[in-house]
Amino acid sequence: MTLTSYVSSPANTRLPNIIRSLPILLLLGDIFGLLICLAIAQWLRLDQPLHWLNPLPYGFVCMTLAALYLADAYHPDRQIAGLRAPARIIVCNIAIAFFISALIYLSGIGKHNPISWRSVFLPSIGIFTIWAVILRVVAVKWVRSHALKSRWLILGAEDNAIKFAQKLLVLNPLGKLTVLAEENQTTIDLPKSNLSYQGNLSDLLQWSQESWSGVIVTAQINFSKSQAQQLMQMRLRGIPVYTLPDVYQTFWYKLPSLLLQDKWLAFSDGFNLMPGYFSMKLKRVVDLILILFLLVLVAPLLLLVALLIRLDSPGPVLYSQQRSGLYGKPFRVYKFRSMYQDAEKSGAQWASQRDPRITRIGYWLRLLRIDELPQIWNVLQGEMSLIGPRPERPEFDVKLKEAIPYYEVRYLVKPGITGWAQVMYPYGASIEDAYEKLSYDLYYIKNYSIWLDLAIAFKTIRVVLLGKGR
Incomplete structure (x- = not known):
């Protein structure tokens, strides 16, 4: 069972918002813990209080927090390279201790500021490690205790509803789901003991009197006036009522297109990144x-990569490819060549994780996403943005438009070098993967904000540094 699963099925009406804020709460706990541990270490070593106006402690705090973020320590449920959050915190803090100790030694700053003595800093990191591990263990146990009380009322028993309910129970086997079918639906055989069929909507009055974590309306149901009043009363009692797209959007940060309808899209809020909106104009200024700044920063790297590609295999350094841009208008995207020359002489193909067409240097360029850097030119030209849905090849677009509802919505905004789908979904090369990625792209387009772009930027840095490029 994962902590993300608890996010998907909160124990009471306040729990979804609390769990969504869990990374922020852990971050605040780490800031408090680091400062207190530094104060304790200085008092034990120097018998004097910490000087709160001294900038050095805050520098140590920022470097440690950055390392914890890269180790994904703010999602205690995740396992990376076989390591759970406590183990990742221990490894991370050992690494940061060595790094900052070397920095103190090489800079000589310890001669002028006692707080930077290794005999102060290292004990504080040791104490903080215990604090950070305990904090995550307590957080997981707290969420698990609330997940045991999770109870959802699902209205409608269509295939999408049952698939969703089964998926929810796989993520959180502790939850209890009750399904009320529509009047014209027959009794359904539900195999799981904690997923029960309890009649149809005519029984809503009886079930509306109970306490629920939330109510999910899974289809376009024609509620009677009395049923609508019962749902309204539940809302007024503090029980949230969601449509199926709302659940995915609120708890999983995506919008599966198969669940969407024109009416829902027309009346839902968001979509503030459309052409002509102030947010799009501001996004363009920020991009430039x-x-x-990025071009100046990576110029030496661009030259080094060009040299390595030349030495590794015959062929040009850059590779251009036609992609679909804003409104589906084709443009040429530029990348560092990561495949052998004439790799697609037999036609366009989706790249796979261990594609034999990829060169030795190309493997590392893709892993670290360095092959995308020449798209800086596309951003300068106004054909792309730094952040947005990844542009697809026109050859694949034809198939994807036919297979995936609302696929073309992703081209209402400029494509990006990185995007929400790239940092949220693993490597994929099929129509099914394209469908999943589109669900994240739709979430991004509907819920765009400068804060979401900032989150994608930080997640991209972590993906690159941890070698998760695709």
Whole structure:
């Protein structure tokens, strides 16, 4: 069972918002813990209080927090390279201790500021490690205790509803789901003991009197006036009522297109990234400022990569490919060549994780996403943005438009070098994977904000540094 599963099935009406804020709460706990541990270590070593106006402690705090973020320590449920959060915290803090100790030694700053003595800093990291591990263990146990009380009322028993309910129970086997079918639906055989069929909507009055974590309306149901009043009363009692797309959007940060309908899209909020909106104009200004800074920063790397590609295999350094841009308009995207020359002489193919067409240097370029850097030019040209849905090849677009509902919505905004789908979904090369990625792209387009772009930027840095490029 994962902590993410608890997010998906909260124990009471307040729990979803609390769990969504869990990374922030853990971050605040780490900041408090680091400062207190530094104060304790200085008092034990120097018998004097910490000087709170001294900038050095805050520098140590920022470096440690950055390391914990890269180790994904703010999602205690995740396992990376076989390591759970406590183990990742221990490894991370050992690494940061060595790094900052070396920095103190090489800079000589310890001669002028006692707080930077290794005899102060290292004990504080040791104490903080215990604090951080305990904090995550307590958080997981707290969420698990609430998950035991999770109870959802599901209205409607269509295939999508049952698939969703079964998926929810796989993620959180502790939860209890009660299904009320529509009047014209027959009795359904549900195999799981904690997923029970309890009649149809005519029984809603009886079930509406109970306490629920939430109510999920899974289809376009024609509620009677009395049923609508019962749902309204549940809302007024503090029980949230969701449509199926709302559940995915609220708890899984995606919008599966098979669940969407024109009416839902027309009346739901969001979609503030459309052409002509102020947010799109501001996004373009930010793109230009950041891309010029990035170009100066990575210029030496671009030259080094070009040399390595030349030495590794015959062929050009850059590779251009036609992609679909804003409104589906084709443009040429530029990348560092990561495949052998004439790799697609037999036609366009989706790349796989261990694609034999990829060169030795190309493997590392893709892993670290360095092959995408020449798209800086596409951003300068206004054909792309730094952040947005990844542009697809026109050859694949034809198939995907036919197979996936609302696929073309992703081209209402400029494509990006990185995006929400790239940092949230693992490597994929099929129509099914394209469908999953589209669900994240739709979430991004509907819920765009500068804060979401900032989150994608930080997640991209972690993906690159941890070698999870695709």
